[in-house]
Amino acid sequence: MYGKSIRINRWLLPLSWLYGFATGVRNRLFDWGILPSEEFDIPVISVGNLAVGGTGKTPHIEYLIELLQPKYRVAVLSRGYKRKSRGFVLADANATARDIGDEPYQIKRKFPDIAVAVDANRRRGINRLKELLPDLDVILLDDAFQHRYVSPLISIVLTDYNRALHLDKLLPAGRLRESRHELSRADIVIVTKCPADMKPIEFNIISRWLHLFPYQHLYFTTLDYGNLQAVFPQPGTPREIDLSTLSKKSGVMLLTGIANPRPMQQYLARYLTAQEELRYPDHHNFSDSDLHQIANRLASLHGEENYIITTEKDAARLRSAALDEPVKRALYYLPIRVRFMQHNGTSFDTKITDTIYKNRRIKRPRR
CATH class of the missing domain: 3.40.50 (Rossmann fold)
Incomplete structure (x- = not known):
């Protein structure tokens, strides 16, 4: 059942209202152009979420790498949560989880031929990657939906099947980083960790609860284990x-x-x-x-x-x-891999690759 594990600390709701006011003001400042949001001349794909942790960002990043790496030069830029280093770090063969964080380390170990970098300042990180690797075709931003100083070409938001957005609350009472209405900024929404035997009616129910706009695309994924x-x-x-x-x-x-x-x-x-x-x-x-x-x-x-x-x-x-x-x-x-449900993997792949092809800097994809 969608969102069955939701737990809300209702005694913390007053603090959530204050938190929501602060995040709402911040988002309006970006919407009105008072706070700057930078676009780049290289395709940037952001993969993030509205809730803290647990939505499956890393396996979805890995899915995108496997999709794009055969034709494009790909880099992944992450904050590097809980790493011991500071500033911008470009991972090499000797990098450890302490240097760049566990998730970037996992990605670099699995895909040694792509560039993996960490920097809490995503604008600086993107510019450094462009400077160091001028032949890059696309940059994947890990956990960057709230980092609005960067305006990505495609914004993908993940939401966990087990924690329904419409039932959740803002921090600290719930686990939302910002109001669920900010989902309107996403180009693609993916409901992750769905049960493999999900009934057709449940796809329709979730679609209605999310209240997406016509310009947004909705997908569902499940986990396959090796x-x-x-x-x-x-x-x-x-x-x-x-x-x-x-x-x-x-x-x-x-x-x-x-x-x-x-x-x-x-x-x-x-x-x-x-x-x-x-x-x-x-x-x-x-x-x-x-x-x-x-x-x-x-x-x-x-x-x-x-x-x-x-x-x-x-x-x-x-x-x-x-x-x-x-x-x-x-x-x-x-090991885990994501699998798109309802036979929609091809639709997702085509949307991503077509958008990158039309907006790439180098007009000839790598063979």
């Missing part, structure tokens, strides 16, 4: 595991540091009758005491073979952690 992948491949341990082949006598611990692990939990429940769980906050930086706790929980499992299953984003941070060898051998991540 086989478990070893975070630290080692001789004598499998690099890849099909969940369906796991013995029922295996001991499994689910380790997460993401905003909403529920879809992952529901998927694993199809294959695992019972599992331990160790949950940390979103983008959690694992301390020595956390690593000690993980090792102790693994040692307490009583399976014939014991595994720790984590997310790809958590794996990005754990790769640079001082983990014990038993933890390294047991640690696997569950």
Whole structure:
């Protein structure tokens, strides 16, 4: 059921009203041109959301990379949340999650041939990318819907199926960064993390609740999961595991540091009758005491073979952690990909590629 997990801290609603007033004034200043919003001579695609965390921005960014990389030179620009560096950083082969943040690190590791940079100041970041990489064709902005100093060519907003916009409230009572009416600024809206067996009537109900304008395009995506992948491949341990082949006598611990692990939990429940769980906050930086706790929980499992299953984003941070060898051998991540529903993937792909082709700086796409 759409938005069934909504929880509102109603005693914080007065603070939400004040917050809403402040964000509303800020948006009107941009609308009226009092605060500047800069356009660029290179296609810029923003992928963001109205709510804090958990809508699936990274897998959608990766989808766009896979779509565009065969023909265009692509760069990703992110803030680099919780990184230890400052200012503009262009990732290289030696970059770590501490240098650029877990999500940019995950993207750079998966797509080493594209440019990945971080900068909280997106205008500065775009200009630096153009200066350093003059042959760029398109820049993907991660989590930039509220960064209105940049006016993107295409603005994509993601909203989680499990947290309906029309039921949510502004921070701090709810999780909205700004009023849901600001959704009108988006060119494309994607309802993410939808159940694979969603009924046709529910697509129509959600479409009505979102109240989109004729110029806006609505899509729905679901998550597809791959086989478990070893975070630290080692001789004598499998690099890849099909969940369906796991013995029922295996001991499994689910380790997460993401905003909403529920879809992952529901998927694993199809294959695992019972599992331990160790949950940390979103983008959690694992301390020595956390690593000690993980090792102790693994040692307490009583399976014939014991595994720790984590997310790809958590794996990005754990790769640079001082983990014990038993933890390294047991640690696997569950990869995810987005899949467009209602056979609308081709429509989305065409809209993105056609818009970039018409607005690119270099008139001949790369072969």
